[in-house]
Amino acid sequence: MTGDTLRRLGELALEGLPGPRLPGIVLDILVRESHAAGGLLLRAGTVVARQGTAGTEPAGDEGAIELLPGPEPWHLRLVGGPAPEDGALAAARLALRMWELGTALREARLGERLRLWELDAIRTLASSIVGILDPETLGTELTTSLVMLMGVRRAELLVGGTPEGARRVAVFGRPPSDGTDAAAAWREGITTDRLLARPLATSSETLGLVLVADKEARTGSQPFSEDDQRLLELFAVQAAVALENARLYRASLEKERLDRELAVAAEVQAYLQPPEFPEMAGYRIATFRRPARFVAGDCFTVSPRAGGVEVMLADVSGKGVGAGLLAASLQSGARLLAGLDEPLAETAGRLGRTLHETTEPHQFATAVLVRCGEDGRVTFVNAGHPPAFVLRGDLRIEQVDSTGLPLGLLPESAWTERTLILRPGDRIVLYTDGLTEAEDASGEELGIGNLAQIVAAAAREEGEVLCAAVVERVERHTGGRPFTDDVTVVVIERTPAG
Amino acid sequence: MTAEKPTPRAEVVPGGITVVEATDYINNEAGQLLADAAKAHFGRERPVLLFDLSATRIINSIGVSILLELLEDILDRKGTMAFCNVSPTIARTFDIMGVAQYARIFPDRATALEALGGHDG
Known part of the structure; x- marks a missing residue:
């Protein structure tokens, strides 16, 4: 050698x-x-x-x-x-x-770097998913990462709670979901040598499915390992979080949009019911309104007429936007009809028919219509509404009870009119059932009798102060808890000038 | 998104640099074809190899390991391996997997050829 x-x-x-x-x-x-x-x-x-x-x-x-x-x-x-x-x-x-x-x-070293690559990909996905709001972008990111890291020939992301309602948002190669047991995959995932599927699950629901198939070897293919399963599960968790984030974000945007629309609707409704009214010879109007939600089902109109005024206070069945729209429609009708000078019972009939024809059968409105004349003559129609109070100058209280059915309950209905004389200093107090049905801590409703006593107790106040004093006293009854229904008070006062 | 059939193109440009154009997806088959195409041009002791990845969007773990073996072979022959037109995702992968530690990475082919002492024919 x-x-x-x-x-x-x-x-x-x-x-x-x-x-x-x-x-x-x-x-x-x-x-x-x-x-x-x-x-x-x-x-x-x-x-x-x-x-x-x-x-x-x-x-x-x-x-x-x-x-x-x-x-x-x-x-x-x-x-x-x-x-x-x-x-x-x-x-x-x-x-x-x-x-x-x-x-x-x-x-x-290669194995160690592969682990680093996995961690980096997971970290990248986790940080980027905050900004990913559409499932397609998420799907592309996810399937690309899986193809790169796991060395698979096929990958797929499906989004949906069930196999039937699922939609494919990203796929690499021939879809791995083709020919698989979809129900089993959605329920608990699938693990075979050639296919892995994992549901994208939150604590409460399944949002989709991620699948990979045909893991490559140096030549040909090889079975999936436990490491592969672990990696896919990590990615599935990230994807589920991303989808949930995107869903919550969309819901938040939708709520924001609805809130904006409701705020606009409330603004429009407030505009239709101004807090101040023009000077009217002989009468003065004061009001108080507090919607239980953005948009109220309570509404009123104040229509000045020669030497007097016509007032309608109504409470539409239901709450929220639907009731608000109906209330707006009722307001428009009452305003138009106030100028016709026809008998008040006929006005109620027209409103009732229109309401019945244009709304669902279960929808109706209670209303009290009051026409005050120059001479102090006052005509009432009470369509299923709580009694109106007439507060005399000497602080006595009279009641004007219902004179017919609520508006819109039946296609045709009749109301009687009740007439009385209002002298200077006398007041009419109209209100909605948000006050009489206000409950105390034990669930006991205030009731009409107790409200009458409250009105009597506050009778020395005037105008808006009287309205506020009545509401304040009812709040004492509820123990300060917010009203669950819309509350409206309208006070019509016959002034000395009249 | 689909996996395309790999068909790498290799040529030796003036200056003796072997330029290989990689395909969309570098996996086991495409990676081996790339390595074979490159080795077919190992005509001298110090090979200079440039991979143009402008068409490549994805490289998987086996594709990376094939490139690492090729890199090792080239370094063993005192040669040079370089890449150009590398996407940010693949550049990050090369960084993590140690490819960038031994191979040179250029933004485009012209810059790479100039730096490696060759030019397009």
Whole structure:
């Protein structure tokens, strides 16, 4: 053996990270050292390097020199030459062992970097999902990450609570969901060698399904590992969070839009019911309104007329926007009809018919219509509304009870009119059932009798102060809890000038 | 989004640089075809190889490992491996996987060829 051979093999062994060509170089040195015509270097029976005339030699380690023992033993087969000297073989063993260690180290580093890549992808997805609001973008991000990290040929994201209602938002390759047991996948996921499916689940519902199929090996494909399952589950959690975020954000936008619309509706309704009224000879109007929601089902109209005024206070069945729209319609009708100067009972009839024809059968309105004349003559029609109070100057209270059914309850209905004389200083107090049905802590409603006492107790106040005093006293009854229904008070006062 | 059949194109430009145009998705098959196309042009001791990734959107873990092996082979031959037109996602991947540690990355082909001492034919 030449010193040169030993030196070259030693240098190979001592290289920091021997390259992939090292086995070939070792074989080349050994073939030259033995003056052989060629040779094979085998690892676990597989040819790792060929040299010279050994190109046609069959693989396998039978009859070969064992270079390194172990689970994947190394063998040398030389063609047409003696075995190398022990020193050369020992140097070759050292070089190959170092090559093995270097390879193992590289693979370990590669594995470590792959874990880092996974973490980075998850972190990137987690940080970017805050801004992802559409499932398609999320799906593309997710499937791309899965294809890259897991080395799969196919990936897919479906969004929806059930297989039947699901929609494909991203797919790479042929859809993995084709031909799978959709119900099982949605329920608990699927784990096979070739397919993984995981539901995108929150604590309360399933938002979709992520699937991957056909994991690649260096050549062909390989079964999914437990690490693959763990990785897909991590991604499924991230995707579920992203979808939930997007859903909540959309819901928040929708609520914001509705709130804006309701605020506009409330503004329009407030405009239709101004807090102040023009000067009217003989009468003064004061009002108080507090909707239980943005838009109230209570409404009133004040229509000045020659020497007097016509007032309607109504309470539409239901609450919220629907009731508010109906109230606005009723207001418009009352205003138009106030100018016709027809009997008040006929006005009620027209309003009732229109309401019945244009609304659902269960919708109606209670209303009290009051026409105050120049001479103090006051006509009432009370369509199923709580009694109006007439507060005399000497603080006595009279009641004007219902004179017919609520408006719109039946296609045709009749109301009687009630007439009385209002003297200067006398007042009419109209209100809605938000006051009489206000409950105390034990659930007891205030009732008409108690409200009458409250009105009597506050009778020394005037105008808006009287309205507020009545409401304040009712609030004492509720113990300060907010009213659950709309509350409206209208006070019509006959002034001395009249 | 679909996986395309990989068909890499390789040529040696003046200056002896082998330029390989990679396909949409670098996986096991496409990666091996890339490596084979590159190795077919290893005509000298110090090969210089430039991968143009302008058409590449995705590279998977096996594709990366094939490129790392090729990189190791080239470094073993005292050669140079470089990339150009790399998407931000793939650049990040190369950074994490250690490819960028040993390979050179250029924004475009012209810059790469100039830096590597070659030019488009």
